[in-house]
Amino acid sequence: MTMFLLFVQMWSRILSPRVISRTGFYWRSIFTMRLKTSEFQSLFNDGLNGLAEVFEKHQHELRIAGGAVRDLLSGKRPEDVDFATTATPEEMKRMFQSAGIRMINNKGEKHGTITARLHNENFEVTTLRVDVQTDGRHAEVEFTTDWQKDAERRDLTINSMFLGLDGTLYDYFKGYDDLQNRKVRFVGSAEQRIQEDYLRILRYFRFYGRVALEPDDHEPETLAAIRENGRGLAAISGERIWVEIKKMVVGNHAAHLLELMYSLELAQYIGIPPDGNVEEMKRVWQNAKDHSPKPMTILAALFHCPEEVEKMDLRLKVSREEKNLALFLVKFRRELRKSQDDPDSLKPFTDFIIDNRELDSQSKVCELLKYQGEEKLLKELCRWSTPRFPVNGHDLRRMGITSGKEIGATLQKLRDIWKTSRYQMDKDELLSYVKP
Template sequence: MWSTIFRSSVTGKTRWYWRSLFTMQLKSSEFQVLFTDGLNELAETFKKNQYELRIAGGAVRDLLSGKQPEDVDFATTATPDEMKRMFQAAGIRMINNKGEKHGTITARLHNENFEVTTLRVDVQTDGRHAEVEFTTDWQKDAERRDLTINSMFLGLDGTLYDYFKGYEDLQNRKVRFVGSAEQRIQEDYLRILRYFRFYGKVAPKPDEHELQTLEAIRANSSGLAAISGERIWVELKKIVIGHHAAQLLEMMYSLGLARYIGLPSEGNVDEMKRVWQNVKGHSPKAMTILAALCRRSEEIERMDLRLKVSKEEKTLALFLVKYRQDLCKNGDQQDGLKTFTDFILDSRELDTRMKVSELLKYQGEHALLAELGQWTVPRFPISGHDLRKMGITTGKEIGATLQKLRNIWKKSHYQMDKEELLSYVQS
């Protein structure tokens, strides 16, 4: 380990930080599994051309936590042009050139895609986007990243390169910004939400935030107003279904974030906390929790305008706000699930069963939720053809008779067969 002092002046303000390089060797099974034929060939290509290649970002964090990363990103000292020349000379196919302006080249080897990004430094930022320059300095690239636990690199020989005590923070389950929290936030205001997302992912307790971090978030909360709704929604969804979601949402309200990210300004935080307790451990959808903040459907509409949620997400939230009281109150204690299964059978929408499941989670009806999971949708045994054979020919009469028989069938708990039901027509 060695240490030094460095100076940063990305935003025009010169700041000094203490920085240390920590290294160690990783030889875990999760790390070894990464070495497919494709990665071995990629590594050999970079080595042959004398460019460094390391694993970067979230994959390093996952590997150090003993998890198998879902996605693996790579960083390199080679520029995009140098990578293209190198890959072309080696006969390696390149795809998805959209990332090239940001320094990313995607190579395809042995039916695998490998995203490799040139080391960068921010030369100018506006809180949403950054103008970057390429560099060969690993420390400078680490400095521009958001959180210490996301700023580490892992060499393909298993050597960890940690410049900002990310490994120590990961071991202690701490979430901290690299250097100045205020500076990191002002480079990209979405990092406020990323902080809360990773806090829910890493921290063991809901209330161990550093005071200076919270103050930096409060002071810069208005910066989120300029961030697109789509980007906010991606982060917010992950916060809501992560650990400590109720406490984190309450904290976000106390710091003044709600009005900038599409949440109701006077959200029903107490109801949300109640619902969070109900849904824990039952894989709720994000909107099931956020709907609890909304007292009226108009608040769902405003949330959609800001966040651009999907049609399915919006209709689920509207459903929960509309039926969270009435449908559950109408349930018969003796009939148990029947009120809800009748509702599903009467609905013309394909996703009603999913919505009812989320409603049961919302209200903490865990026994009914388990019962619904085992329930098979029964088939109504009567068709219009059956009625026409009995001499009922007009569409209006067929429709009215089918509805009458359907109600009888529902009252029998869906047990009556065709003959029994048709006997009501004959009578």
């Protein structure tokens, strides 16, 4: 056995430091690459420098973790930066208290996260953890000082890397290679990672849309694991599912990924219609993908009727605005269309906005035009400002009309005349049609 270990140590020095087995046996390796990009350097403001000094003083290691590492390696400056450390929450609290650093939001402490506030900026720092027990939704964790064990509990290889504050990349599961090759893979066993948290199925699809170049370059064993474990999504809260779906449907390959989710029989567990109109969805995604559609604009294509929207809302708990947009698109995608007699005219859509009189009408109609693929009309409507109807009830009362019913009918008549004029008539012109 001793000779075998010596053999492993010898070859671990010779081979690339990224060569790590996926089969369960790992030898320790540090990726010697160092990041020196401007995006990385821009992170080092007064707040981060102050945080680093505290950890260095108390001899606890601090590294950038997860998605921020992935973004930095992709040449992007991350919007959020999370940190991992060997210090326990209690040790962090003592360190911050002795340095006079304020801590906020102690809700994360039971999961090992302490939020420190330095120079008007929040820094979330989490103790390295290992999962002791999982039920597919939550995990009981223990703290550790082993960076590889923490990496092993993460979902995807591209999310399992750490970056030292000196720029050293720590990569235990070939995440850098996968990122360079645009591959999305689970850490170790896909089935095991999914069973630890079934939401990882949807995270896989979301990150596939962000990373992969080709729409259908999945590993067969990954899809098999997803198919076998898809029913676990039924126990995941609708709010968590909706967060992932929203991000996925406005990313790359969204139509392919939604179609794939149907072929893997996931729809019944995640709130979208089991017999959704996939062909309509693919057509709408092709129409809208270059125009920043809202997530619900793409999903609405799957619904056959308003009742399916209601069922979706019961499962996913979408916002009122999102639900109303879905109901609007399902109702008006066929009814409200450009005129065949004057296909370049916005009039059917602007008339609808004028008559509807709701604050978000123009926004909804813009989403409808994306849905329908009306690029030219969409550009025109984005430049269009809703004109103000120049007549009100006070004007009619001054002309001797006092009945509320008659005022309402007269205003509607004048509004129709005003629309016919393409909203050009002023108050005097419109009131000339009124007979006291």
